[in-house]
Amino acid sequence: MSLEQFKLAQKYAALQQQHLDRYTQVIDQGVTPLVQRHGKTLINFSSNDYLGLASHPAVTAATVDYLKQHGIGAGAAHLVTGHHAIHEQLEQRLAQVTGYPKAMLFSTGYMANLGVIDALMGNLTDSKSGIVYQDRLNHASLLDGARLAGAQTGVRLRRYPHLDIAQLNQWLSQDSTEQKLIVTDQIFSMDGTEAPLPDLIKTAEQHQAALMIDDAHGFGLRTQPLPKVDVYMGTLGKAIGTFGAFVAGSELLINYLKSRARTFVYTTATPPLIAAGTLAALDVIAQEPWRQLKLQQHISRLRSALMAQGWELLPSQSAIQPIIVGSAEDTLALSAKLLEQGILVSAIRPPTVPRGTSRLRITLSAAHTDEHISHLISALAVHQALLR
Ligand SMILES: Cc1ncc(COP(=O)(O)O)c(C=O)c1O
Numbered sequence: 004m005s006l007e008q009f010k011l012a013q014k015y016a017a018l019q020q021q022h023l024d025r026y027t028q029v030i031d032q033g034v035t036p037l038v039q040r041h042g043k044t045l046i047n048f049s050s051n052d053y054l055g056l057a058s059h060p061a062v063t064a065a066t067v068d069y070l071k072q073h074g075i076g077a078g079a080a081h082l083v084t085g086h087h088a089i090h091e092q093l094e095q096r097l098a099q100v101t102g103y104p105k106a107m108l109f110s111t112g113y114m115a116n117l118g119v120i121d122a123l124m125g126n127l128t129d130s131k132s133g134i135v136y137q138d139r140l141n142h143a144s145l146l147d148g149a150r151l152a153g154a155q156t157g158v159r160l161r162r163y164p165h166l167d168i169a170q171l172n173q174w175l176s177q178d179s180t181e182q183k184l185i186v187t188d189q190i191f192s193m194d195g196t197e198a199p200l201p202d203l204i205k206t207a208e209q210h211q212a213a214l215m216i217d218d219a220h221g222f223g224l225r226t227q228p229l230p231k232v233d234v235y236m237g238t239l240g241k242a243i244g245t246f247g248a249f250v251a252g253s254e255l256l257i258n259y260l261k262s263r264a265r266t267f268v269y270t271t272a273t274p275p276l277i278a279a280g281t282l283a284a285l286d287v288i289a290q291e292p293w294r295q296l297k298l299q300q301h302i303s304r305l306r307s308a309l310m311a312q313g314w315e316l317l318p319s320q321s322a323i324q325p326i327i328v329g330s331a332e333d334t335l336a337l338s339a340k341l342l343e344q345g346i347l348v349s350a351i352r353p354p355t356v357p358r359g360t361s362r363l364r365i366t367l368s369a370a371h372t373d374e375h376i377s378h379l380i381s382a383l384a385v386h387q388a389l390l391r
Pocket residue numbers: 111112113114116142144188190191192217219220238239240247248
């Protein structure tokens with residue numbers, strides 16, 4: 004037996020040399036807004052817990068109550084005996100809050116994206132190949148979904164430049180394939196920018212293509228009714244503060260996916276206590292609308308302050324506010340300096356983002372106080388002054 008054939012030592016050394024090696028950072032306790040690491044308290048500007056629900060007392064209480072009564076495990080896959088009444092209740096609630104006829108749970112957003120794209124495009128019984136059109140900055144799981152589908156059939160992946168709907172339209176007009184699926188992040192995970200949904204819906208209709216959106220970073224944060232598309236994917240581990248994901252759509256779509264999405268069929272159902280916590284989190288969102296408003300205030304305030312300081316920001320109105328630094332090395336150095344001041348902001352480097360666009364990915368939460376935001380703004384002002 005030997006791993007030598009894979010040349011891991013050389014490959015890992017190359018990653019280290021380019022400052023692209025990664026490792027896990029241990030959090031001793033806490034989520035948002037504060038965490039403890041190596042005995043130090045840090046303000047966390049790197050979580051996706053946008054509404055501060057990951058440690059909300061009502062969410063915790065609902066989860067613990069369920070745990071005490073029913074234990075931890077689901078016991079089996081959903082299609083065997085792992086689909087508990089609380090899973091069913093959550094699926095019905097998700098259909099209701101999204102305004103779609105039906106919804107189904109997946110263990111993670113990654114699995115939902117793999118499962119849906121593969122089930123739609125990779126399970127062709129009539130052997131007609133299709134094309135999956137994706138924004139160049141789509142999440143890795145969406146790209147991997149198209150790769151998986153393509154591995155079994157002749158399905159092609161075409162990646163249009165970020166938000167370039169004109170290019171997408173041109174390709175859709177030229178391509179003669181019958182099966183066309185447009186897939187996009189609704190809010191782009193590393194940029195915070197938003198897909199132009201009305202244009203995409205119009206495009207899909209014009210070319211008889213199907214449209215799937217991944218609203219991982221928007222679900223739970225929207226105050227307006229959700230857009231109507233063919234496939235809506237939302238995650239539960241970000242604004243909702245718990246874990247997992249779901250897909251919403253027509254009754255036919257969900258019935259089909261329950262039979263054919265392999266990442267749903269061939270895996271153990273998530274612990275039902277997570278569904279109990281998620282239902283409680285959805286209640287909190289309905290009862291505490293101040294959370295969305297507070298988050299919006301933090302976003303506006305941070306953007307104005309950082310623009311005034313001269314930082315290069317992206318056109319993001321979302322809770323994701325990246326600062327583009329450039330090289331991986333400089334980004335790591337800035338992240339380390341902020342850490343000394345009690346601020347935790349991760350450095351995002353290639354291959355997660357394109358080369359030369361390494362960035363600090365600041366994420367805001369309703370759980371941050373005005374003082375936390377002030378502290379971040381003052382710390383960044385010092386570093387901006389040093390860079391000049
Ligand atoms: C846009 C997007 N889609 C999907 C996922 C995957 O979701 P999950 O963490 O539930 O696997 C993420 C992030 O994790 C994401 O940012």
